[in-house]
Structure formats: structure tokens, C-alpha cells
Amino acid sequence: MSDRPGAAVTGRSVVVERPGTHRLVTGAVPAPGPGEVRVRVAAAGICMSDREVYDGHRDPAYVRYPVTPGHEWSGTVEAAGPGVAPELVGRRTVAEGFRACGTCARCRTGETSLCTGGYEETGFTVPGAFADHVVVPARLLHLLDDDADLRAAALLEPAAVVSAAVRAGRPEPGERIAVVGAGTLGLLAVQLLAATSPAELTVIDPRAERGSTARKFGATDAGTPEEAKETPGRYDLVVETAGAPTSAAAACQLARRGGRVVLTGMFAPGATGIDPAVLTLGQLAVHGVFGAPSAAWDFAVRAFTSGVLNPGPLVTHAFPLERFGEAVALVGGGDPGTGKVLLLP
Known part of the structure; x- marks a missing residue:
């Protein structure tokens, strides 16, 4: 299925050009390629890893500038690329960040966070979710209920790490x-x-x-x-x-x-x-534990869907994309009243 009629033709994204320098960019909405989906981002969490990317403190092996950060996020599938089931369009979802190869020995045993096929991760080496849209492989999606709280669901990435x-x-x-x-x-x-x-x-x-x-x-x-x-x-x-x-x-x-x-x-x-x-x-x-394999993501989503896990109360601040600089400064700033900080595209 191609882009749906009436979809926006432009979108915004936060681009960290190099440590300490960012700008809000407006450009064409990304088109999903074969096996990919485009997701309209509802909420994206900022964590210390994102602060490290912005400050230039992340290990160079795990970041590629310029980059649009954002590996903790939730949203709704907006378009499906070739080879992807069109029924996914309109579904609320989250997605794994590691772009594991799926074929190495570690992946074949289910240890996708230990993939030996080379490190690729949404928001660090490929564009992330500090944007109106994010494109990800459909195989990494974990679908949510139609009435899922997408603000709370943005915390399912750290929840997957904890689940691991x-x-x-x-x-x-x-x-x-x-x-x-x-x-x-x-x-x-x-x-x-x-x-x-x-x-x-x-x-x-x-x-x-x-x-x-x-x-x-x-x-x-x-x-x-x-x-x-x-x-x-x-x-x-x-x-x-x-x-x-x-x-x-x-x-x-x-x-x-x-x-x-x-x-x-x-x-x-x-x-x-x-x-x-x-x-x-x-x-x-x-x-x-570093990151989360697919099984831990499944565990976290099931806990969230069943009500065992309720991340919503951890959110203390929410900002639009335009205020990214203000938002990222809060993370790791030492204020005990600061919990999870979200960007809301």
C-alpha cells in the first residue's frame, strides 16, 4: 500500500548536526521502502542516551552524525511499503530500536540485542522519532490495542530493557x-x-x-x-x-x-x-543487560496491555518539537521533580 490520499507532503524533524548543535528541519515526508512502514509519531521520550548524543558523550561507535534522535516512541502506522500487509495502516504501535540482521547466530537464538551483523539503531545511526514521522522495518513493530494510551506507550522502550x-x-x-x-x-x-x-x-x-x-x-x-x-x-x-x-x-x-x-x-x-x-x-x-531482545519487547507490551505495567505516571514534562533544546536540557539536569520528558510532534 502506498501513502494514503491526503497524507501530509511535508514533515518536521530535529536534526543534531554535531554535538551541541541542532535545528528543526522541514522536508518531504519519508516514503517507506520494501518491508518498511511509516509511522506518524504520537510521543517520543528523551533519555540520557539522547542527552549523550546531543552533548557528544556517546561512544562514536554507537552514533552517526548528523542524526535525528529518538528511540523511545509510539505512534500510528500511516503508510506501508511494498511487501507489507496493508492492514497495518491505522494500527497503534511501538517498535524495537535495534535493526538486528535476523540471520546471525545470536539472532537465530533469539538474542537480537547481541546481533553480530553490525550495529544499527533507530535514533542513533538511522533517523529516529524526534520528528513528525519515523520509518522502520515492519518486522520490528509491536502492535498495541486501538485504545492504547500513546503517551504512556512511548515508555515501552525502557520498559523492554527493564523486562530483559x-x-x-x-x-x-x-x-x-x-x-x-x-x-x-x-x-x-x-x-x-x-x-x-x-x-x-x-x-x-x-x-x-x-x-x-x-x-x-x-x-x-x-x-x-x-x-x-x-x-x-x-x-x-x-x-x-x-x-x-x-x-x-x-x-x-x-x-x-x-x-x-x-x-x-x-x-x-x-x-x-x-x-x-x-x-x-x-x-x-x-x-x-544492554538494550532488549525481541522477547523482552513482547513481554513489556503484554504487561502494558494487561495493565500490569503503567508508565504514564512517570511522565512529568511534554514539549513540542520546536522546544527540543529546552526539553533535552531538563534530562540529567538534576531536578528531582523531573521524570520522563516527552516530545509531542
């Missing part, structure tokens, strides 16, 4: 679980972990107001990192989401002997401070 962490952690009913960090990832993790009926679900974050929010999302307790030092070895499972210089080591200290630790934070080289003796003597199972 929860699946890796293998929580069981009645366990003691800790979540280190109460940002977007941490609070989404709380929702998913609360659904596993833990005996305890403790959130550790230096910001007291985040602890209060975590309790509303299902945590049974909250404390500061200093308070957590008083209970080493307490937890069966620790999910680290903060990415702070000391949070990985702290997570390992919190786990009981034989416990499990899942790290999702992005750390500077050499910044984790993990003592190998703690891992060996404690017989800890430590699992790292």
Missing part, C-alpha cells in the same frame, strides 16, 4: 528483591517485580521523593544508599538501574551468597569498583 533485566533475574514469589536506582528504569522495574509477589521489594535511591513514588508503584520499602549499607547480603535478587559510579558494587554487596545481580546501568570504563572476591566468595550470578 527482570527475565534475566528470574524472580520467584516470596523472594527478597532490591532495586538500586529509582529513575525511569528503576520505577518500571518496581512495577514488573511487584507483580511477582516478592516478600520484600526495596528501592534504594538517595532521593526521598523517589522512594515515595516507588511505594506507590508497589515497593514495600525504600531507603538511601547509606541506609542500604546496614543490610548487606539481604536480597535474593538485586536489579541495578542507576549507572552511578558506586551502584554496581553496592548491588553486589546487597545480594546474599548465591544470589543474583542484574546490571542495567551504563558505566564509564573502570567505574564499577566491583571486588572480584565478592563475586567469587559470594558465588553471585551477575548478568548485564
Whole structure:
């Protein structure tokens, strides 16, 4: 199916030409190629990775300038390219960011976030969703209900990452679980972990107001990192989401002997401070998560559709594309009142 009659002939996009420099560009609406769809973007979240792209702090291997950022998004399929089922047009959707090859050994075992076919990701190496439209391979779509809240659905990308962490952690009913960090990832993790009926679900974050929010999302307790030092070895499972210089080591200290630790934070080289003796003597199972494979996306969408996962309350700010500079400055700015920041094309 080609572009529908009456579709807009121009669209806008935020282009980061190089670190620290962006402009709002108006041009022809992109046409989907074979196997692709064009999605009208409803909402796009800004995360620290986008801030790193804007500031020039992202590893050069994982960004290609000039680029339109935006890897957390939701929208409605507006046009289908050759070879794509026309019934997709009009469906609400999200989509995986990694453009996995689908044919390498890792992809064939379902580990699409470990694709060895070369790194390509929406919003980093190919145009993303800080725009009126985004074009993606139809095979990456995860369809939503017709009445899905698209503002909340824009957070399904970080929810998929958290889903990968929860699946890796293998929580069981009645366990003691800790979540280190109460940002977007941490609070989404709380929702998913609360659904596993833990005996305890403790959130550790230096910001007291985040602890209060975590309790509303299902945590049974909250404390500061200093308070957590008083209970080493307490937890069966620790999910680290903060990415702070000391949070990985702290997570390992919190786990009981034989416990499990899942790290999702992005750390500077050499910044984790993990003592190998703690891992060996404690017989800890430590699992790292970067991105999300297709199965984790499916898990997150099912949790969202069923009502187990409700990301909407995490959104605190929303801006039009024209105010991208103001919006990105909020992310990582240190204001404890800033949660998820959205762009609304």
C-alpha cells in the first residue's frame, strides 16, 4: 500500500548536526521502502542516551552524525511499503530500536540485542522519532490495542530493557528483591517485580521523593544508599538501574551468597569498583543487560496491555518539537521533580 490520499507532503524533524548543535528541519515526508512502514509519531521520550548524543558523550561507535534522535516512541502506522500487509495502516504501535540482521547466530537464538551483523539503531545511526514521522522495518513493530494510551506507550522502550533485566533475574514469589536506582528504569522495574509477589521489594535511591513514588508503584520499602549499607547480603535478587559510579558494587554487596545481580546501568570504563572476591566468595550470578531482545519487547507490551505495567505516571514534562533544546536540557539536569520528558510532534 502506498501513502494514503491526503497524507501530509511535508514533515518536521530535529536534526543534531554535531554535538551541541541542532535545528528543526522541514522536508518531504519519508516514503517507506520494501518491508518498511511509516509511522506518524504520537510521543517520543528523551533519555540520557539522547542527552549523550546531543552533548557528544556517546561512544562514536554507537552514533552517526548528523542524526535525528529518538528511540523511545509510539505512534500510528500511516503508510506501508511494498511487501507489507496493508492492514497495518491505522494500527497503534511501538517498535524495537535495534535493526538486528535476523540471520546471525545470536539472532537465530533469539538474542537480537547481541546481533553480530553490525550495529544499527533507530535514533542513533538511522533517523529516529524526534520528528513528525519515523520509518522502520515492519518486522520490528509491536502492535498495541486501538485504545492504547500513546503517551504512556512511548515508555515501552525502557520498559523492554527493564523486562530483559527482570527475565534475566528470574524472580520467584516470596523472594527478597532490591532495586538500586529509582529513575525511569528503576520505577518500571518496581512495577514488573511487584507483580511477582516478592516478600520484600526495596528501592534504594538517595532521593526521598523517589522512594515515595516507588511505594506507590508497589515497593514495600525504600531507603538511601547509606541506609542500604546496614543490610548487606539481604536480597535474593538485586536489579541495578542507576549507572552511578558506586551502584554496581553496592548491588553486589546487597545480594546474599548465591544470589543474583542484574546490571542495567551504563558505566564509564573502570567505574564499577566491583571486588572480584565478592563475586567469587559470594558465588553471585551477575548478568548485564544492554538494550532488549525481541522477547523482552513482547513481554513489556503484554504487561502494558494487561495493565500490569503503567508508565504514564512517570511522565512529568511534554514539549513540542520546536522546544527540543529546552526539553533535552531538563534530562540529567538534576531536578528531582523531573521524570520522563516527552516530545509531542
